[in-house]
Amino acid sequence: MVATHVIQVGGPNGSLTFSPDNVKAAVGDLVQFQFHPKNHSVVQSTFDQPCVPIQNVMPNMTTAFFSGFMPTNASLRATSQVLTYTIRVMDTKPVWFYCSQAKHCQGGMVGAINAAETGNKTMSAFKALAASATENLSPGQAPGSGSQAGSGNGTGSGGSGAESTPAAGGAGAGAGAGASTTGSSAPAEASTSAPAEASTSAASSSFSSQSFFGLTLGTIAAILLL
Numbered sequence: 760m761v762a763t764h765v766i767q768v769g770g771p772n773g774s775l776t777f778s779p780d781n782v783k784a785a786v787g788d789l790v791q792f793q794f795h796p797k798n799h800s801v802v803q804s805t806f807d808q809p810c811v812p813i814q815n816v817m818p819n820m821t822t823a824f825f826s827g828f829m830p831t832n833a834s835l836r837a838t839s840q841v842l843t844y845t846i847r848v849m850d851t852k853p854v855w856f857y858c859s860q861a862k863h864c865q866g867g868m869v870g871a872i873n874a875a876e877t878g879n880k881t882m883s884a885f886k887a888l889a890a891s892a893t894e895n896l897s898p899g900q901a902p903g904s905g906s907q908a909g910s911g912n913g914t915g916s917g918g919s920g921a922e923s924t925p926a927a928g929g930a931g932a933g934a935g936a937g938a939s940t941t942g943s944s945a946p947a948e949a950s951t952s953a954p955a956e957a958s959t960s961a962a963s964s965s966f967s968s969q970s971f972f973g974l975t976l977g978t979i980a981a982i983l984l985l
């Protein structure tokens with residue numbers, strides 16, 4: 760029987776986490792990522808370069824997965840129209856992944872399937888490597904182009920049995936916060952989704968307590984993870 764392991768991507772309070780950040784899965788099992796606000800992604804990486812797509816490091820990698828960006832908001836979850844992305848586990852070797860939004864990878868938004876509990880390649884070691892990464896890249900994004908300028912292709916490769924399930928109706932990113940993104944259904948391109956996150960953060964800070972001392976939401980989130 761095929762087991763499905765659910766991983767929460769982000770959290771209702773905006774946390775930059777995958778939860779759980781390491782699942783034990785058997786060959787053939789499914790791993791379903793469920794996306795929380797505001798706009799995250801799941802990108803496969805190597806252990807050694809946590810914030811770089813695996814195909815940048817291993818050009819012959821044909822089964823790399825990338826969910827695309829998944830702009831969503833709380834009301835979408837309330838109506839159970841949760842954005843999901845599901846992959847199939849192809850072997851028992853560790854699979855490493857991260858969120859390519861802004862500096863989420865460096866902020867600790869990394870995870871694994873079948874990471875070892877001990878030794879050199881543990882989840883905590885992976886997280887430490889991510890924290891010191893110089894860039895956070897989406898697939899297709901040129902190194903050195905900056906974290907806001909990517910153009911992800913928004914599709915997982917079929918090789919790993921990936922499928923994404925955009926919610927019906929195509930909810931716009933940050934609709935509750937007045938962001939002016941287009942309301943097309945996910946996966947959005949990084950070039951539009953990255954500014955969306957920035958604008959929703961700014962909008963929400965204007966009417967909530969998320970912006971103390973002029974810090975942005977992202978800065979506060981980063982500090983909280985220190």
Ligand SMILES: [Cu+2]
Nearest residue numbers: 799858860863
């Ligand atoms: Cu993220």
